[in-house]
Amino acid sequence: MAEIKLLGLDPGLRITGWGVLAVNGNRLRHIADGVVAVAASGTLADRLARLYRGLESVVETHMPDEVAVEETFVNRNAASTLKLGQARGVVMLVPALASLPVFEYSANLIKKSVVGTGHATKDQVAMMIRTLLPGARLERADAADALAVAVCHAHHRGALARRLLAEVSPRPGKIAAKVAG
Amino acid sequence: MAEIKLLGLDPGLRITGWGVLAVNGNRLRHIADGVVAVAASGTLADRLARLYRGLESVVETHMPDEVAVEETFVNRNAASTLKLGQARGVVMLVPALASLPVFEYSANLIKKSVVGTGHATKDQVAMMIRTLLPGARLERADAADALAVAVCHAHHRGALARRLLAEVSPRPGKIAAKVAG
Numbered sequence: 001m002a003e004i005k006l007l008g009l010d011p012g013l014r015i016t017g018w019g020v021l022a023v024n025g026n027r028l029r030h031i032a033d034g035v036v037a038v039a040a041s042g043t044l045a046d047r048l049a050r051l052y053r054g055l056e057s058v059v060e061t062h063m064p065d066e067v068a069v070e071e072t073f074v075n076r077n078a079a080s081t082l083k084l085g086q087a088r089g090v091v092m093l094v095p096a097l098a099s100l101p102v103f104e105y106s107a108n109l110i111k112k113s114v115v116g117t118g119h120a121t122k123d124q125v126a127m128m129i130r131t132l133l134p135g136a137r138l139e140r141a142d143a144a145d146a147l148a149v150a151v152c153h154a155h156h157r158g159a160l161a162r163r164l165l166a167e168v169s170p171r172p173g174k175i176a177a178k179v180a181g
Numbered sequence: 182m183a184e185i186k187l188l189g190l191d192p193g194l195r196i197t198g199w200g201v202l203a204v205n206g207n208r209l210r211h212i213a214d215g216v217v218a219v220a221a222s223g224t225l226a227d228r229l230a231r232l233y234r235g236l237e238s239v240v241e242t243h244m245p246d247e248v249a250v251e252e253t254f255v256n257r258n259a260a261s262t263l264k265l266g267q268a269r270g271v272v273m274l275v276p277a278l279a280s281l282p283v284f285e286y287s288a289n290l291i292k293k294s295v296v297g298t299g300h301a302t303k304d305q306v307a308m309m310i311r312t313l314l315p316g317a318r319l320e321r322a323d324a325a326d327a328l329a330v331a332v333c334h335a336h337h338r339g340a341l342a343r344r345l346l347a348e349v350s351p352r353p354g355k356i357a358a359k360v361a362g
Contacts, residue, residue, distance in 0.1 A: 002335055012285060014226070022361050025214030038185075043211055043277075043283060044218035044283075045274070045276065045277035046277060048273055048274045048277055049274060049277035049278050051314045052274055052278065069226075069312075074259035074260055074262070074263050078259065078262050079280035081255070081259050081262045081263050081266065081267040082253055082255050082263075082265070082269075083264065083266070084263070084266065085263040085264070085265065085266020085267045085269070085270065086266045086267070086269050086270030086273070087270060088263075088266070088267050088270065089229055089266065089267030089268060089269065089271045089274075090270045090271065091227045092225060092226045092229055092267070093226070093233055093270075093271055093274070095226065096224075096226035096227060096229055096230035096233075096234065097230050101224075102224060104225070126302055127313050165344035175230060
């Protein structure tokens with residue numbers, strides 16, 4: 001089975017974490033991680049444009065096959081939710097305009113996939129990412145979170161594919177085994 | 182004084198209203214209005230990409246000089262605020278990537294500029310827009326709201342320019358009069 005490149009994204013207006021890994025069957029390999037940092041100066045529109053260009057360059061550099069984005073946590077004040085929403089719209093747009101499939105995962109499912117519990121701390125996530133993906137730079141916590149999104153998608157994309165194939169195939173078991181590599 | 186083209190935008194994930202008008206001194210002239218409607222089918226990323234392409238085509242067709250966007254009302258449930266935020270991020274991004282200046286106005290100020298009171302109803306706004314801008318199509322209320330944003334910006338951009346010039350000029354009064362046309 002061919003290697004697939006996954007890009008994980010953790011959106012924010014000031015700092016958007018990103019992480020790229022390769023998945024081949026059950027094997028994960030770290031490729032790159034970092035953040036797109038946008039200074040708080042200038043108008044909101046300018047900041048969104050800078051975020052867009054930063055992410056566009058990440059996508060052009062790493063050419064992922066699939067993209068996974070953390071679902072935004074909305075249980076905070078409305079002004080913050082709106083800000084984050086604006087950044088998140090731009091973050092999801094970049095891969096969508098490149099015709100890449102974009103998947104969304106809740107923070108709870110991401111933590112559960114990586115650490116084993118939905119209530120893991122940021123430090124636990126980063127520690128686990130270092131264990132799963134030796135070579136991760138993780139200069140910032142946001143990059144660890146982004147790699148965690150990619151790991152979560154790596155775990156779930158097989159199941160997604162199996163479900164889709166089961167709907168079209170008379171022998172889902174056989175084909176599913178192939179997809180799962 | 183040269184004619185300036187203003188694009189007003191009223192963002193939404195399903196329906197984004199847009200309206201273009203020309204301003205020359207105190208005179209306003211309707212140019213075009215409409216909506217970018219995005220069907221609720223497909224993933225969020227796909228929908229944001231369709232919204233982006235729809236607005237991009239409006240900007241390319243009408244080539245505005247300045248863009249004004251309605252500030253989003255956040256006093257509702259967090260999930261709606263997030264959705265609207267995502268659409269709004271994309272809506273503001275389109276002119277920003279085209280290097281156009283983007284201004285934001287609160288719904289209250291927009292209504293006050295157009296109708297005279299911040300508590301005007303949607304119908305009152307549409308009626309006033311029809312009076313101010315004969316020729317407006319206004320097939321949908323969202324287009325009237327977008328033209329209202331543009332009208333609001335037309336009223337306030339002179340004051341903005343005066344304030345900016347006052348900061349750099351030893352004779353702000355003289356220059357301000359020129360700017361106001």
